Amino acid sequence: xxxxxxxxxxxxxxxxxxxxxxxxxxxxxxxxxxxxxxxxxxxxxxxxxxxxxxxxxxxxxxxxxxxxxxxxxxxxxxxxxxxxxxxxxxxxxxxxxxxxxxxxxxxxxxxxxxxxxxxxxxxxxxxxxxxxxxxxxxxxxxxxxxxxxxxxxxxxxxxxxxxxxxxxxxxxxxxxxxxxxxxxxxxxxxxxxxxxxxxxxxxxxxxxxxxxxxxxxxxxxxxxxxxxxxxxxxxxxxxxxxxxxxxxxxxxxxxxxxxxxxxxxxxxxxxxxxxxxxxxxxxxxxxxxxxxxxxxxxxxxxxxxxxxxxxxxxx
Amino acid sequence: xxxxxxxxxxxxxxxxxxxxxxxxxxxxxxxxxxxxxxxxxxxxxxxxxxxxxxxxxxxxxxxxxxxxxxxxxxxxxxxxxxxxxxxxxxxxxxxxxx
Ligand SMILES: [Cu+2]
Ligand SMILES: [Fe+2]
Ligand SMILES: [Fe+2]
Numbered sequence: 001x002x003x004x005x006x007x008x009x010x011x012x013x014x015x016x017x018x019x020x021x022x023x024x025x026x027x028x029x030x031x032x033x034x035x036x037x038x039x040x041x042x043x044x045x046x047x048x049x050x051x052x053x054x055x056x057x058x059x060x061x062x063x064x065x066x067x068x069x070x071x072x073x074x075x076x077x078x079x080x081x082x083x084x085x086x087x088x089x090x091x092x093x094x095x096x097x098x099x100x101x102x103x104x105x106x107x108x109x110x111x112x113x114x115x116x117x118x119x120x121x122x123x124x125x126x127x128x129x130x131x132x133x134x135x136x137x138x139x140x141x142x143x144x145x146x147x148x149x150x151x152x153x154x155x156x157x158x159x160x161x162x163x164x165x166x167x168x169x170x171x172x173x174x175x176x177x178x179x180x181x182x183x184x185x186x187x188x189x190x191x192x193x194x195x196x197x198x199x200x201x202x203x204x205x206x207x208x209x210x211x212x213x214x215x216x217x218x219x220x221x222x223x224x225x226x227x228x229x230x231x232x233x234x235x236x237x238x239x240x241x242x243x244x245x246x247x248x249x250x251x252x253x254x255x256x257x258x259x260x261x262x263x264x265x266x267x268x269x270x271x272x273x274x275x276x277x278x279x280x281x282x283x284x285x286x287x288x289x290x291x292x293x294x295x296x297x298x299x300x301x302x303x304x305x306x307x308x309x310x311x312x313x314x315x
Numbered sequence: 316x317x318x319x320x321x322x323x324x325x326x327x328x329x330x331x332x333x334x335x336x337x338x339x340x341x342x343x344x345x346x347x348x349x350x351x352x353x354x355x356x357x358x359x360x361x362x363x364x365x366x367x368x369x370x371x372x373x374x375x376x377x378x379x380x381x382x383x384x385x386x387x388x389x390x391x392x393x394x395x396x397x398x399x400x401x402x403x404x405x406x407x408x409x410x411x412x413x
Contacts, residue, residue, distance in 0.1 A: 072360070072361065108362060108378055108401065135400060135401070135403055136401060138400070139364060139378055139400045139401050140364065140377060140378060140400065142370070177369065177370075178366060178367070178368055178369055178370045178398065178400065178403075179368055179369060179398075179403065180368075180398060180403050180404055180406055181403075219404075220404045221403050221404040277337075278337075278338045278339070278402075278404060278405075279402075279404060280338050280361075280402075
């Protein structure tokens with residue numbers, strides 16, 4: 001497999017914005033069952049494996065909810081699990097354009113936990129590492145330590161956007177509102193509105209956030225109370241994909257032009273919505289934990305209508 | 316979309332101590348007089364915080380480990396909503412009357 005050149009994001013931005021490739025939002029979603037990758041085809045397209053050989057493909061990895069510093073029976077070695085996730089990414093037959101961690105990098109926002117997660121992610125063999133914060137990354141300081149570690153080049157409380165291979169990426173912070181639900185706030189909503197104003201409507205949009213941008217299960221705080229406003233700015237785009245973490249399990253849903261994909265965790269599972277009194281860590285029977293943990297491969301072939309998402313268990 | 320979490324169940328209980336147990340504040344809703352000092356005790360193995368909601372309130376504990384206590388003396392009447400920043404689904408209310 002070829003390894004792509006490590007270009008600056010700025011260089012990519014200008015070059016690829018010119019292309020305005022079409023993207024009609026078709027998706028191939030692969031989930032894992034019983035150790036096998038099972039495809040759930042929700043639109044026309046080849047299997048992602050075929051895209052892996054294409055030099056024009058954009059390939060990135062989503063990881064989430066590493067919770068470094070977590071101590072509990074649900075996973076007595078979260079650092080080991082995160083190491084395995086990183087090793088699994090580095091062992092892929094291609095070098096991902098970037099890896100995005102969608103929050104809860106740490107469990108308790110301590111300086112030592114931020115140092116550790118930053119150090120561990122520096123071992124990723126990839127072009128770039130992007131992050132958004134989870135509520136566990138701002139338990140006592142409105143995200144100051146998070147931004148000191150990961151906020152370089154971001155605006156406001158840590159949000160930003162970038163372009164790659166003709167795709168426009170928006171990374172949002174919805175964990176600082178000190179509310180039960182996720183919250184973006186007026187300043188960030190204005191950022192989103194302005195950020196996409198000049199984009200052609202056929203530009204594929206991918207949005208990262210920690211807490212889901214749809215009302216997945218508000219009783220447990222699994223939703224963002226002003227996400228509707230943010231998504232209204234994205235209505236004219238033919239394809240919008242929202243990738244989040246926080247719920248520690250896979251979940252996919254399509255609403256109009258927007259597809260939401262919740263990623264799983266590298267740390268410990270949470271119950272399915274409503275199947276427990278509260279969303280507290282689930283201790284699985286011995287040997288079952290890795291089935292609940294994983295990484296997500298995302299591929300997009302420029303000039304096609306295909307976004308492929310493949311969720312893979314920790315090996 | 317309707318995004319309000321479930322309101323606190325039941326009428327406020329007259330007490331100045333709140334236990335943090337099983338990922339919940341108990342009682343979830345309490346009532347005290349102005350000048351009262353409320354004590355929260357973390358009885359869970361997991362850490363929690365006691366933090367005013369929406370960033371506009373007086374409660375801001377450090378991360379409470381098992382057995383840690385947090386105290387606050389309410390000097391004004393009003394309704395004070397708080398949550399745990401580590402587990403924001405954990406919410407509680409203190410109603411302070413003159
Ligand atoms: Cu808590
Ligand atoms: Fe998490
Ligand atoms: Fe979270």
